[in-house]
Amino acid sequence: MQTAPASVTRLIEELAELPGIGRKTAARLTFFLLRNQLDLAERLAEALRELKERTRFCSVCHNITEENPCPICADPGRDHSIICVVEEPLDVLAIEQAGVYKGVYHVLHGVLAPSEGMFVENLRIGELMARIRSSDVDEVIMATNPTSEGDWTASYLLTRLRPLGVRVTRLGRGLPVGGDLEYADVVTLTRAFEGREEI
Numbered sequence: 001m002q003t004a005p006a007s008v009t010r011l012i013e014e015l016a017e018l019p020g021i022g023r024k025t026a027a028r029l030t031f032f033l034l035r036n037q038l039d040l041a042e043r044l045a046e047a048l049r050e051l052k053e054r055t056r057f058c059s060v061c062h063n064i065t066e067e068n069p070c071p072i073c074a075d076p077g078r079d080h081s082i083i084c085v086v087e088e089p090l091d092v093l094a095i096e097q098a099g100v101y102k103g104v105y106h107v108l109h110g111v112l113a114p115s116e117g118m119f120v121e122n123l124r125i126g127e128l129m130a131r132i133r134s135s136d137v138d139e140v141i142m143a144t145n146p147t148s149e150g151d152w153t154a155s156y157l158l159t160r161l162r163p164l165g166v167r168v169t170r171l172g173r174g175l176p177v178g179g180d181l182e183y184a185d186v187v188t189l190t191r192a193f194e195g196r197e198e199i
């Protein structure tokens, strides 16, 4: 039986590790690059190398950044007394693109989901508590996704935040239940921020 060269098999295996890409798609992408897109392959390799070399997590909000602290945390024009807690860096991107929010963020890097091995210590929760204790924070906006894990994470955080005497709000209910913040449109996000309620 003829097998593909090791370098081809390797790329297929690496691509198949990506979310949403099975072995079949990985093989198709690999052969697409091989057949007629070697320029693209080089640009991709370069982009991947840059991604790894240049990006890190902001030591304040844990968003992905090329500078530390990130441009949002370093911006004196933002309201540092309001922290919007999100699951993923993509959520920051979605909210920033909507242009509806002028506070700062805290990226948890996931939600509580013990069945998937996501516990309190796997998220940036300790960092959030320390941050709130050491700075003047008036409001924490829970902007975890409106899924059961997102809601559960928000309730858990509320129990930790309440003793600190900080106002905690949850994004308005305009967001589609079970949906992802990152896919919400500008109108929906604006409504969700404006309609946020204390919990």
Ligand SMILES: [Zn+2]
Binding pocket: 058, 059, 060, 061, 062, 063, 069, 070, 071, 072, 073, 074
């Ligand atoms: Zn930051």
